[in-house]
Amino acid sequence: xxxxxxxxxxxxxxxxxxxxxxxxxxxxxxxxxxxxxxxxxxxxxxxxxxxxxxxxxxxxxxxxxxxxxxxxxxxxxxxxxxxxxxxxxxxxxxxxxxxxxxxxxxxxxxxxxxxxxxxxxxxxxxxxxxxxxxxxxxxxxxxxxxxxxxxxxxxxxxxxxxxxxxxxxxxxxxxxxxxxxxxxxxxxxxxxxxxxxxxxxxxxxxxxxxxxxxxxxxxxxxxxxxxxxxxxxxxxxxxxxxxxxxxxxxxxxxxxxxxxxxxxxxxxxxxxxxxxxxxxxxxxxxxxxxxxxxxxxxxxxxxxxxxxxxxxxxxxxxxxxxxxxxxxxxxxxxxxxxxxxxxxxxxxxxxxxxxxxxxxxxxxxxxxxxxxxxxxxxxxxxxxxxxxxxxxxxxxxxxxxxxxxxxxxxxxxxxxxxxxxxxxxxxxxxxxxxxxxxxxxxxxxxxxxxxxxxxxxxxxxxxxxxxxxxxxxxxxxxxxxxxxxxxxxxxxxxxxxxxxxxxxxxxxxxxxxxxxxxxxxxxxxxxxxxxxxxxxxxxxxxxxxxxxxxxxxxxxxxxxxxxxxxxxxxxxxxxxxxxxxxxxxxxxxxxxxxxxxxxxxxxxxxxxxxxxxxxxxxxxxxxxxxxxxxxxxxxxxxxxx
Amino acid sequence: xxxxxxxxxxxxxxxxxxxxxxxxxxxxxxxxxxxxxxxxxxxxxxxxxxxxxxxxxxxxxxxxxxxxxxxxxxxxxxxxxxxxxxxxxxxxxxxxxxxxxxxxxxxxxxxxxxxxxxxxxxxxxxxxxxxxxxxxxxxxxxxxxxxxxxxxxxxxxxxxxxxxxxxxxxxxxxxxxxxxxxxxxxxxxxxxxxxxxxxxxxxxxxxxxx
Numbered sequence: 001x002x003x004x005x006x007x008x009x010x011x012x013x014x015x016x017x018x019x020x021x022x023x024x025x026x027x028x029x030x031x032x033x034x035x036x037x038x039x040x041x042x043x044x045x046x047x048x049x050x051x052x053x054x055x056x057x058x059x060x061x062x063x064x065x066x067x068x069x070x071x072x073x074x075x076x077x078x079x080x081x082x083x084x085x086x087x088x089x090x091x092x093x094x095x096x097x098x099x100x101x102x103x104x105x106x107x108x109x110x111x112x113x114x115x116x117x118x119x120x121x122x123x124x125x126x127x128x129x130x131x132x133x134x135x136x137x138x139x140x141x142x143x144x145x146x147x148x149x150x151x152x153x154x155x156x157x158x159x160x161x162x163x164x165x166x167x168x169x170x171x172x173x174x175x176x177x178x179x180x181x182x183x184x185x186x187x188x189x190x191x192x193x194x195x196x197x198x199x200x201x202x203x204x205x206x207x208x209x210x211x212x213x214x215x216x217x218x219x220x221x222x223x224x225x226x227x228x229x230x231x232x233x234x235x236x237x238x239x240x241x242x243x244x245x246x247x248x249x250x251x252x253x254x255x256x257x258x259x260x261x262x263x264x265x266x267x268x269x270x271x272x273x274x275x276x277x278x279x280x281x282x283x284x285x286x287x288x289x290x291x292x293x294x295x296x297x298x299x300x301x302x303x304x305x306x307x308x309x310x311x312x313x314x315x316x317x318x319x320x321x322x323x324x325x326x327x328x329x330x331x332x333x334x335x336x337x338x339x340x341x342x343x344x345x346x347x348x349x350x351x352x353x354x355x356x357x358x359x360x361x362x363x364x365x366x367x368x369x370x371x372x373x374x375x376x377x378x379x380x381x382x383x384x385x386x387x388x389x390x391x392x393x394x395x396x397x398x399x400x401x402x403x404x405x406x407x408x409x410x411x412x413x414x415x416x417x418x419x420x421x422x423x424x425x426x427x428x429x430x431x432x433x434x435x436x437x438x439x440x441x442x443x444x445x446x447x448x449x450x451x452x453x454x455x456x457x458x459x460x461x462x463x464x465x466x467x468x469x470x471x472x473x474x475x476x477x478x479x480x481x482x483x484x485x486x487x488x489x490x491x492x493x494x495x496x497x498x499x500x501x502x503x504x505x506x507x508x509x510x511x512x513x514x515x516x517x518x519x520x521x522x523x524x525x526x527x528x529x530x531x532x533x534x535x536x537x538x539x540x541x542x543x544x545x546x547x548x549x550x551x552x553x554x555x556x557x558x559x560x561x562x563x564x565x566x567x568x569x570x571x572x573x574x575x576x577x578x579x580x581x582x583x584x585x586x587x588x589x590x591x592x593x594x595x596x597x598x599x600x601x602x603x604x605x606x607x608x609x610x611x612x613x614x615x616x617x618x619x620x621x622x623x624x625x626x627x628x629x630x631x632x633x634x635x636x637x638x639x640x641x
Numbered sequence: 642x643x644x645x646x647x648x649x650x651x652x653x654x655x656x657x658x659x660x661x662x663x664x665x666x667x668x669x670x671x672x673x674x675x676x677x678x679x680x681x682x683x684x685x686x687x688x689x690x691x692x693x694x695x696x697x698x699x700x701x702x703x704x705x706x707x708x709x710x711x712x713x714x715x716x717x718x719x720x721x722x723x724x725x726x727x728x729x730x731x732x733x734x735x736x737x738x739x740x741x742x743x744x745x746x747x748x749x750x751x752x753x754x755x756x757x758x759x760x761x762x763x764x765x766x767x768x769x770x771x772x773x774x775x776x777x778x779x780x781x782x783x784x785x786x787x788x789x790x791x792x793x794x795x796x797x798x799x800x801x802x803x804x805x806x807x808x809x810x811x812x813x814x815x816x817x818x819x820x821x822x823x824x825x826x827x828x829x830x831x832x833x834x835x836x837x838x839x840x841x842x843x844x845x846x847x848x849x850x851x
Contacts, residue, residue, distance in 0.1 A: 565690050628731035635737050 010047060014040045015292055026390045028128040030355050033292045034383055037299020047300055055297040055362065061290025062359050063249050064283055066260045069155050070267020071280055081149055088146060088332055089153020092350075095328045096122040100321065112168040116369050117378065119161050120361060121321050125354030126151045128389055132349070136393065143345030146338055150329075150350060158356050162258045165360065166367045173368035202256075209255045213248055213262055217269035225275045229452040229467055241282040274455050277448070277466045281474030291355075298358045298379060306376050314377060318384045326351040341396075341404035348396050352389040357382040421446055421484045425470030425500070426491035427454055427463075430516055430537060434488055435463065446479045450491075471496045473503065481508055489515040489531075498525045505530035524582045543567065562624050647746075647823050649677045650703035654710040654721040656683055662801045663752050663794055663809065664711055670810050671709070676821035678703060682720045689723055696728040697741070705746045705820050706786070708777070711797070712753045715766075715773040725780065734784045743785035746820070746827065748836060749774055750813065752797035760795070771834050787827060792816060792836040812840050 014036035022032030040046045078085065097118035104114025129151060130139075138144040221244070228240045245263055252262035270276060307314060329347040338346050361379050364370045370378070422438055424431050427449040438445050447465035449455050458465045468475040470491060481487065487504055489497050501513050515531040517523035526534045543564050550560040629635070651671045655664045658681075671679035678699065686692075700706065710717050732739050751770070759766045760773075770793050771778075781788040794800060794809050816836065819825040830839045 565688070569690075625726050626730060628736060632731060632736055636735075 007047065007050065010040055011036075011293065011296055015296060019292070026132075026393075027387070028131050028390070029292075030125060030127045030295055031386055031390075033295035034299040034386070037296035038302055039299075040296070041300025042302055042304045051297045051300045055294065055301070058290050058294035058297055059359070059362065060249070060259075061287055061292075061294050063259045063263050064245060064287035065291060066159070067245050067263035067267040068280060068283060068287060070264040070269075071271050071276055073156070073268055073271055081152070084146065084149040084336075085153045085156075088336060089150045089157070091332055091335075092150050092328060093119075093122045093154065093157055095332075096325055099324050099328065103320065103324070110170070112170065113370055113374070116165060116168055116360075116364055119165075120357045120364070120378065120382075121325070121353050123154050123158070123354045123356045123360070124151060124325070124350040125352050125386055125389065126155060127355055128352065128386060129349050132390070132393055136397070138345065138349075141342055141345065142338055143333075143342035143349070146333070146336070146342075146346050147349050154354075154356070158360070159261060159264055161360060162260055162363065165364055165369055169368045170371075173371060176368075206255050206257060209251055209257070209262075210265065212251070213266050214269055217266050221270060221273065221275075225273075225467070226452050226456065229275070229278075234469070237278065238282045241279050242286065245283065274459055274466050275468075277446075277475050277478040278468035280478040281468070281472060284474060284478070295355065295358070298383070301376075302380060302383065303376055306373070307380055310377055310380075314380050314384065317377075318381045318388070321353065321381060322351045322385055322388065341401050344400045344404075345396055348392040348400075349389075351392060352385040353382040354386070421480055422486045422488060423448065423470075423476070423479050423481060423484050424488045424490065425449075426489065427458060427465055428490065428492065431488065431490035432458070432463075434490065439463075446484075448475065448479060471500045471503075473507075476504075481511060484511055486512040486514060489513060489526075494518050494522050494525075498522075498529050501526055501529035501531050521582075524579055527579060528583065645823070646676060647704040647821055648702065649674070649705040649707065649817060649820055650699055651677055651679045651707045651709050651750075652682055652721065652724065653679060654682045654708070654718040654724075656718055656720070658683075661711070663797050663806055664709065666806065666810055667709060667750065667813055670814055671817065674814075674817050674821065677817060682724060686720065689720060691720075691724055691727050693727050693730070696724065697730075697733055700728070700745075701741060703745070706742075707748060707750055709750045712751045712770070715768075716776070717749075729780065729784065740785065745786045746789060747777075747781045747784075747786040748789035748791060748830075749777060750792040752794045752800075754798050755795065757795040769834055787831060789827065789830045790833040790836045790839070812837060816840055 015033060018036035018039065019029050019032035022035060023029055027035075041051065097115070099118075100121050101111070101114045101118035104117050105111060109117065129147060133139045133144050133147070139148070225237075225240065228237055244266070248262045248266050249259035252259045270279065273279075326347045329350055330343065333343040333346045358379060361370070361375050361382070365372055365375045421444045423446045424435050424438075425448050427435065427447050431447070431449070435445050435447055447458070447463065448468050448470040449458075449465060450467070450469050452467055455465045455467045466479065468479075470476065470479075470489075471493075476487075481504070487500075489500060491497050491500075497515060501515060504511055504513055512533075513531040514533045515526045515535075517526055517534050517536045519536065523534050523536050547560045547564045550563060551557050555563070651668070653664070653668045653671070655661050655668075658665050668679060668681065671677045680699070682691075708717060708721055710721055713719075716722070729735070729742075730739075733741050751774075753760065753770060755764075755766055758764050760769050762768070766773075770791050774791055778788045792813065794805070796803075800806050800809065816825070825839065830836055833839055
């Protein structure tokens with residue numbers, strides 16, 4: 001037990017130190033994990049033989065990642081991007097694989113090995129590139145957008161690759177492995193449902209398993225999640241999410257399919273579910289940690305002996321691979337008319353090999369497609385190319401961009417600005433009205449609510465909504481708060497509404513916050529927290545009723561309407577000074593604000609102001625149309641004479 | 642002999658700007674002049690609750706007042722009438738002590754769907770634009786303002802198709818520039834039937850001096 005604790009501590013410690021450091025240096029978290037692994041493995045030697053076992057465990061992070069990739073794939077978004085995806089992405093993978101495969105064959109590799117190596121190097125690093133784009137604000141550039149579609153296509157292409165690679169197994173490697181396994185006796189054999197089945201039965205079993213995932217995901221998941229969510233226990237929901245992913249992975253392993261394939265499929269099936277964002281935010285941390293662990297083990301597994309003895313080839317292959325990738329990308333950018341600095345950004349940003357390269361490498365070794373010593377060398381190449389990526393971005397920033405900035409004309413300002421999404425937290429009667437109004441005016445909204453029944457009811461009337469606690473940062477993140485232009489807060493819990501406002505203003509200062517306040521105290525708290533627009537929930541309806549009452553009691557409707565406007569304007573005039581009063585008070589007695597006193601003060605102020613309106617006809621606020629004095633014409637004539 | 646520069650206030654009223662083809666562009670042109678304060682009344686007062694103090698203050702700060710609007714039933718859109726009713730108060734704009742607007746220059750910049758022919762005694766509208774806008778002319782007179790002829794784009798519904806908009810905007814820009822520099826012959830401009838005529842002369846003299 002003690003040994004486990006110490007080991008776990010070493011891994012976590014390395015990650016905690018190395019990853020933030022790497023991010024600060026602009027290297028990205030993937031490289032941080034790799035460095036951490038290199039330090040505790042080959043350099044210091046704190047960890048050793050267990051990395052291999054750990055790596056198998058950590059590979060589950062990849063399974064989870066593909067589940068999340070599946071969840072993100074909204075069919076409509078894919079359809080909108082189909083040209084870029086298939087054109088740019090497909091050609092990039094096809095051409096790169098072909099060139100690298102040709103080079104591999106030229107240098108004496110077997111065709112299947114060369115092909116696999118080509119596939120592995122065709123992939124780029126989604127993690128590093130997207131993170132750098134968002135850090136450097138390049139996501140919205142033409143180069144950035146095109147790079148994103150290529151990365152998306154690569155992520156999807158991993159699925160067929162995982163299916164394809166086992167078919168390329170080298171007979172001699174399989175034989176060797178079988179001989180080894182034979183020596184190591186039978187106890188190592190994996191559990192399998194399909195071990196002794198004839199071909200047709202095997203086919204049927206596999207189809208049944210896939211059907212189970214699709215049908216189960218579509219029909220059974222909803223009642224299950226609803227049942228669990230209505231218990232209100234967050235950790236049980238997490239447990240359910242984990243159970244789902246692990247269960248599917250187990251089922252797929254049992255029938256001899258890739259677990260990653262199965263969970264990817266499940267992800268796609270659940271992509272339209274109202275529980276999507278909640279699922280994502282629950283799985284995300286596990287995925288992050290396990291993937292991190294995976295990269296650490298890759299780092300720890302780097303054999304410096306291999307590196308030292310192969311330093312020439314490793315450097316050569318790295319340079320060659322990056323050159324080939326950049327050249328292919330540059331060519332595609334020309335074909336697809338990506339211009340100027342964007343062309344360079346597109347070509348340079350995707351020139352590295354990616355984290356999926358590691359995944360595919362360990363997968364190929366397991367499936368006896370590539371000999372272990374070659375795989376070790378290739379994983380050095382992948383790591384090295386990733387290490388060089390920040391350098392390429394610096395090259396782009398310092399050398400290429402300045403050259404184009406001089407020659408490029410300023411882009412024409414667009415008339416129509418792109419409207420970002422509005423996230424609506426809380427979909428009770430209030431949130432519903434807001435949502436209906438925005439959607440009717442073609443604003444894209446993402447609706448979140450904590451009540452399963454509410455979400456289910458809304459889904460019945462075709463309001464797209466998601467289950468989840470909107471005050472959880474994870475959930476907001478998966479709902480796309482980074483790119484949203486506004487968050488509407490209409491949740492029932494006052495304190496959490498204020499907390500949420502503070503959190504968003506701190507973390508995403510660009511997102512506007514429109515909030516509903518319970519009462520005036522809450523109103524001020526929200527304002528203090530930084531909300532951009534606040535409305536008290538009963539204010540306008542109460543004023544409306546008051547106005548109708550005046551009318552019913554004989555006041556002329558137009559006059560009543562003006563009185564209402566007067567009251568509103570008065571409140572606006574007094575609001576700022578009241579707010580200042582409130583701030584002072586709440587500072588004096590931090591936690592026991594005397595709202596009652598404050599309200600009495602306000603009421604007196606308003607009553608006084610209203611009264612003075614009646615006395616002074618020329619006072620500003622209630623000035624409607626004023627007739628000239630009775631004898632004004634006589635006075636004017638006198639003047640002229 | 643140019644005196645000191647004049648400050649211009651443009652009060653713009655258009656109730657459905659997403660369908661505007663001319664006025665929106667004229668308003669945009671106003672916003673680009675440093676001597677012009679351009680106010681979109683429907684944006685500022687969507688509920689018609691006009692802030693009288695603010696509007697009177699604006700009038701005090703400018704020497705040239707322009708109403709910019711599409712002609713609605715031979716008059717201004719509703720909010721400009723509301724603006725007149727509330728802002729031009731006794732004691733401010735007219736009456737014994739109402740001298741705040743004295744000496745300022747005022748005119749309308751408007752667009753009309755009908756052709757210039759229609760706005761004549763023998764046309765189907767029977768009156769010229771200048772005649773139709775006499776209530777505003779008399780309002781200006783009562784307030785002691787110098788009233789200039791209206792600046793008009795006729796047949797405005799077809800202006801876009803016939804490519805007449807850029808020229809109209811250029812003319813408006815010239816007008817604003819000469820008003821700000823105080824180079825426009827005001828008594829001549831007051832005597833015309835439409836202000837556009839003064840501009841032709843203006844551009845001619847400008848090209849001659851060049």
